[in-house]
Every structure is written in structure tokens, then in C-alpha cells.
Amino acid sequence: MELFIQQVISGLATGSIYASLAVALVLIYRSTDIVNFAQGEMAMFSAYVAWALIGAGVPFWPALLITLVGSFIGGLLVERVVIRPVEGRPELTIVIVTIGLFIFFNALAGWLWTYQVRGFPSPFPQRTLELGPVRAGLPALGIVAVVGIVVGLLFLLFQRTKLGLTMRAAAENPESSRLVGIRVGWMLALGWGLAATVGAVSGVLVAPILFLSPNMMGAVLIFAFAAATLGGFDSPVGAVVGGLIVGVSENLAGTYVDVIGADLKIVIPMAIIVGVLLVKPAGLFGSPAVERV
């Protein structure tokens, strides 16, 4: 039983990381109908920026803040420069462009910081809390808390501010929004900026666990895809719930199902993606796709 609770807690921690990357995917999908295959690589790049700053002597939290601001600007620029010219083009074109970004960021990180695997400092003390029979590592709790704060802030932004309302309007109905004077293009770019920021959080959180390397986010991206698919690609709440479910089920299956063990965990998101798409393509919280003929 203790092992079970232990596994659930560490599952919630990894699940929070998946959730944050999934939220990034959803932010972009909601506003531009694009699944950004480069999201994980952008997050990895942000983690490298944080690492470089820390290496240059900046303390962890200010370094994180600078990284987040930088990622926001970076995401904004990517939308303006790379994505905007292909907006509204066929899906195949857009998938290829984001795959191009994927290759580009991966190689750029390799160029700037080599392919060597590096350690990344954890911002949380390596202690365990004991609450009765249950022991929980502080890093795990810290991850859950950070992601909780980020998601909470996003919720406030979208539900309680005028800017959030404007962004939702631009995503919901671009033409009408344009008619009431909303600068839709900039709102979409803002969405990409926010997504890059949330993604950066996931990158910085996962780096101490997986160690920093240009290929760090490959598997994480698949887990985040599973989370977003499970929750519904257009639902931020779904992405969070999906992320937690994916994280916990990954850990439990790795512990209790012998066939899967530690090295076949990656099969779980695959099974979730295929299963959800075949049974309930809209996911748990998403709205079903409707096509006008």
C-alpha cells in the first residue's frame, strides 16, 4: 500500500510536468488549430538557456524568470516569423513546418551546447516529508506546486482579465473579433508566447530528472501528446487532468505490470493516444470536431 501511494505521488509529479507541456500544446491548438510538434524542443531549448544562465552565476530563481521572459519573446517571434506565413495552409504543410522547427531547435541546441548529457540543478531541497506512513519527496511536491501555480495564473489570465477575454475571442471567432477591433494576429502570437513560457516551465522541471541533452524532450513530448489527447486537444483543464492521469498510470503500470517494467513505459502514452482517438476522438473534455461540407 505504501508503495502504491509512493508511486501515485511520484506519478502526480511527472504528470504535472506532462500537464504543463500539454497545456502549452493546447494553448496553441486552441488559437491556431496547429499541433506544435516542436513544443518539446522549444522547452528543451529554454531549459538550456536557464542552464547557461545558472552556469554564468545567476541564482536559480532569477535565472528562471529571465528564461521565462526570453521564452515568451521567443515563442512570439516563432509565430510571427515562421508560422504566420503558413497560417491557413493545409495540415500537411503546417506539420512539416513544425517538424522543421523541431529539427532546427534540436540541432541548434546541439550546436550551441554540444550533445553531451549534463546535470541540471534542482531548485528543491532533496529531502522527504513524512506524513504518517506516507513519504513524499520535496522535489515531487515542489513540481506539483510550481505547475499548480502556473496553471492557476493562466486560469486567472484567461478568465479574469480583459486580455484573456480578448485572446479567447480571437481564438473562438477571428472574423468577428477583427470586426470589433481585436488585433487577431497579435493575439495568436501572444498565445504562442504563453505556450513557449509554459513549455519552458516543463523543460526546467524535467531537466533535473532526465538530465539535460538536446534529445531530452522526445519522450516527454509523447507523454504530453497523450495527455492532451486524453483531455481533449482544445481543453486546458483536460490537458491538466490528462497529464496527471498519464503520469500516474505510467508509474503504476511500470511498477505493477511486469511486461511493461521500467523500459517499456513509453508504450503507455502510445496506447492511450490510439485508444482515445479510436474510442472518443474528442477526449474527456474536448468538444467534438465538426466539419462544414
Add this chain to the structure above:
Amino acid sequence: MTWRERLRDPTTQRWLRIAVFVAMLGIALWAPFYFTPFRVFQFTRVLIFAIAVLGLGLLTGFNGQISLGHGAFFAIGAYTAAALMEKAGWPFLLVVPVALLITFALGYGVGIPALRLHGLYLALVTLALAVVTPPILKRFSGITGGAMGLNIDIPQAPAWTGLAEDQFLYLLALVAAIAAFALARNLVDSRTGRAMIAIREDELAAETMGVDLARVKTLAFAWSAMYAGLAGVLFTWTIGFVSPESFTITLSISILAALVVGGLGSIWGALLGAAFLVYLPSVADDLNQAAPGIAFGALLIIAMYVFPGGIAGLARRLWGRLLAPPRAPAPATAGASTEEGGEP
């Protein structure tokens, strides 16, 4: 008759095409006896990748279905060959039909759920397929040799031919590639091929015209997987070694990148794309290990803006402009070649 008119004449064009084909074939047959083994090995790699890229081209370029996971089929072809040759001691030629059959069946199997998945979702599922391939290969180490991989004896030419190893492998790849290209060309020109293109352009319209969507789309997937499987078999023959690390997501993405750069919806584009895939790293590696990646990433994005038809599309456009009557503005679609396709 001006030279332009003469070149526009269908009979001339037909002869021209035959002449180009014969010349290319001649060069292809002469090359292994002239260049160093290292160069010949590179040509062999180009041919192998061309087959895989062509397979993906049938699926993505001509049928409009995205696959980010063709490396998985490539891996299955490679491992089928390696396991049969190494564990069961089969002669190398006998593994080809088995590998083709297995990858065809698997492609068909993946094609069925793919019927319900559109665009982005298909990309997602196939990406996941590519990512799970190496861990699965490692897991079933009884057959695959696990993380250590499998070593096989590289096929040797029969003594009477007097061919060196590199020449023999090259000629094997050449025969396979010619068969693959001829088959693809005929497939694209066939009834099924036209149905594939119709589906790419507009699924609903194609269905209304009586195209059996399920049959054509699953078949396209199966053919395409089989091509990747054939490339995998050739890979095993030439490298003599398979390990899970050879078939990561990078392979799948490279195949797609080569397809896009070479030309979506073009048969010959596959060869150009494969050449890029093999030669870009050998040129750019001198600069930095990451340079090929940066170049490919940037090229992919630029291709989508500037030349969505890839190099092949660009060449076709230039050829069309060359043949257009002087002064009259060249219509955008004036392709001199009769090849199907165009902008994806």
C-alpha cells in the same frame, strides 16, 4: 520550328525522356566500376534511402496521409532480414519476400486505424509509433539481440562474377531501386494511383465519385510500409549490423525531410531527397556535428514557403518556363513533364 517548339513536341519529349533514362542507367551501371569503394557505398546508401523516401512519397505525397513513423517499418524490414539470416541461417535473397510480406501486412494493419484519424492525429500516432520502436526492439532481445543488436554476414557476390563486396551491394540496391521506381511509377498511373491522388485532393469528392476510401487508403499504407521494409532489408545487407539506435525517431523524421526537400508528389524527387539526406551531412559535418540538422530544419521550413513541390517541383517549374513561348507569361501550372502531382 524554333527549338522551343521542337522541345514542346510530345514525340520529342518522349524520346528525350527515354534518352535521359538510358543515360542515367548507363551512368548508374558504370559508376561502381569507376569510383572508390567509399563513394560506391555512399551511392548505395542513396539508393536505399531513395526507396524508403519513395514509399513515404506514395503515402504522403500522392495519398495525403502523413506518417512520421516510417522508420518503424524500415526497422522491421531490417530486423526481419537480420533475424532470419543470423538466427535461422537463411540465404540473403530469401529474406526479401518474407520481409516485404511482413511490412505489407503491418502497414495494412496500421492503415486500418489510420482511416479514422485525420491529418494531425495520424501524425501523432505515427510519431508515437516511431518513438516506441527502439524500446520494443530492446525488450524482445531473444529475437533482436536487445541493445547489443545483431551482427550478420554481409552478402558476398558469387565468385564467378568477380565483383567486389561494395560493387555487389550497390548492384543489389540498384536492382531493388529500379524495381521500386518502376512499380511506383506504374502504380501512380494506374486506377488505384488516380484514386489515391483524388483522395489527397478532396476525400469527400473522391468518395462521391465512387472511390473506395477504405480500400485505397489502407493499400497505400501497406505499399508504403513495404517500400520502407525493402529499404530496411537493403540496409541490413550493406551495414551488416542492426541495433535499436539505428531506428530512432531521427530516421523517421529524416525520411520525411528528404521527401519534402526532394519533392512531394514526385517520383524522381525521392532520389533527389535521398541524395540530400546522404550528402548534406557529409558536407556539413565538417562544420559542426549539428550543422546538417540546422540546414535540414531551415530547408524544410523554407521549402514550404518558397518551393512546396521540393527540388523536383522547382525543376519542373523551371523546365516549364524554359519551354514557354518567349514573352508570353508562363502559366503557373505549365509542367512539361507528364508526371502526376504538383503542389501538395
